[in-house]
Amino acid sequence: MNTPANVLIKEFLPGLEKPSTKWYLWVALLSVVSLFGMFALIMQIVKGQVITGMRDNAVWGIYTANFVFFMGLSYAGALISCTFQLLRIKWAKAVLRIAELITVSSLVVGAPFILFCLGRLDRIHYLFAFGRIQSPITWDVIAISTDLVFCIAFLYFTHIRDFAKLRDVTDFNVAPWRKRMYKFLALGYQGKPEQKKLLHQAHDIMAAIIIPTAIIAYSLLSLLFSMSLKPGWHSTIFSPYFVVTAGYSGVALLLVIMWIYRRNKLMEKYITNQHFNYFGFGLLILAFVYAYFSFSEYLTDWYNQTTAYEKLMHDLVDFSHFGWLSLFHIVFAFIVPVIVLGFPWLRSINSVALVSAFIVVALWVKRYLIVVPPLENPFIPIQDTRTEYVNYSASWVEWALTAAGIAVIILIFTVASKIAPIIPVSEVADMENEEKPKLLFKTKG
């Protein structure tokens, strides 16, 4: 059988076969970083959170910032892949698996970060045993666990056809257990028309469910902050702002990962200039939307200079406090992206990827600026001589777990792209010989 999909998959087979020593070393390195994070977590459990940088006043720190950051990436990945699936946008198909992998990997990494904040991990089951629906944390527990199930299901659905291909393809030199694994994972998919139709419908249904789920879940997450009376958090704009920020960071990370995969010559055929062009344009629009929301958020607080906000605003621009971080955020989340993406002569695959990397970092900084400064500016002034109670600074434990989180995401990508091609081969092959895309909504006339 020489269907387009079979030809395509043959190109990817060498990459899926026996991994090189370099690959093993890379996995070992990532595992070491992850294990060190595990060690830090164990230390924290044994010694208590006194070994973190958190203290009264700033009782949340980069764990919460990471939680918001990674969950944002996750929801963005889900929104991108599901929207493109539903809208039948063909050109993006080649990179949608990356978006789906971002979704699942940052979800499994992001969700635990809120648990690292817990003082009593041994009582984690109380969340279910004594759960109170009034609490935004309970909303998050429900939303995130729902989302996790949906997103893993969606990721799996998009893999089924490729698993079937990998099961059937000849001259694929892998261990028998891998063959058995593909056979199991393919769920007996033979490419029959009714199977194809069923899978396609499953795709659409999951996509249609995930889009609202992701928006709701990330809005609920923003309520962790905006439901509090704290100046800087108590804001009605937070839910849409968070969703936009998520989308912005997600597209940026997608571009970074596209660039990384594109360094492999084979991928240049699939992850093309056009992808960077289109997604770069999307990123530019998101940069403006993001700037619009950021501006709106601060403008109302700044304009009236109420006592409660005054000190917070002062801290945010004070170079001995958060001034440098604020500046970094403004420059790399807005000014630089708009300049580089806005002017054609500055736009190249490399520059778009580099700007995207800066955006991802700047949006992490933004999450830090959302979490920490309001905690350091309560209504009753902090008049403490203990510096760690006045100003938060993360300890090695928190950085170790953050590094571990990043390492686990990279690890998931590294392993996942050994299990199946990072390009959704069957989908891309369809794209070339599909007569007419079937639209979801048909209008008569």
Add this chain to the structure above:
Amino acid sequence: MKAKEEPGNNRRKFLRNTFALGTVALASTAGKVLAADDSDNKKTEKIKVLTTDGQVIEVDKPADNCKINPFAPAQGDAARQGIPGRSFVMVIDLARCKNARKCIEGCQEGHNLKPDQEWLNVALMKDNPEAEPYWFPRQCFHCDNPPCVKVCPVGATFKRQDNLVLIDNERCIGCKFCVVACPYSARIFNWEKPNEPIVPESAYSPETSIPHQIGTVSKCDFCADRSREGKLPYCATSCPMGVIYFGDRNEDAVSNGTETVRFSQLIKERAGYRYLEELGTKPNVYYLPPVNKMFDYESGLKDLPEEQQRVYDDLRDGNKSNK
């Protein structure tokens, strides 16, 4: 929850019980009781008590393992109900506070807290650039619309019918959401291993918060266990200036230990207010404005370490600086 009864503990409980019956034990009898700790014939032992109508009667001495103690801190569901018919309030007279910080010491000692764990704090406040700074003791406000209780995901912190907001440290998962939700910074977290309880193996009660537990949140509990006994909180009794009044709104009486006054009248006449009323949390701690102060606020700085004094520099010098 059963606690192992210590012999010494029992004796104290027994003494309390006799009080509880509204009786006065004769000194000799009491002495005998105390002496006869392990005697076998205690079942038949009698004690003389005075009834409410003035008669001296003899009753059986309660057995040593008698567990009825009306003043014992409530446990389990009872601790979540509160004391019926009570409505505890606190009034803080800012005109009298001179930052002696005895309330903090008394609180820490009474609640077995470490020196850096402050359930109660005294801040230096300044209402406007022209105003004179004043000392502002801040307990938990035991709000009627408590933001902390709303956000707790497991119901570890709760509002009782007697106004108290308490924490069940055996339920708390340590998410600290209540800490960030409280606009008054009243809650603290047990970052490290807390002090060992002074009375070992005492049963945990949300009314005492003892033993403290690592990784959980704690805060001022209005000394719920002492309220049960009709005693004032530690902060009120240890304040040398009588700044802190504590009492029951239903009785319309608050006391600072030396004088007992009508709560409603005090608030009316002295223009009592609640801190950040506009947040709608409906606190149960009222403040009397710092007018006609008995002390210059500077006198509260004298005994502080230099480092701590520097913290207040912004408020003290340059009356116009309002950062």
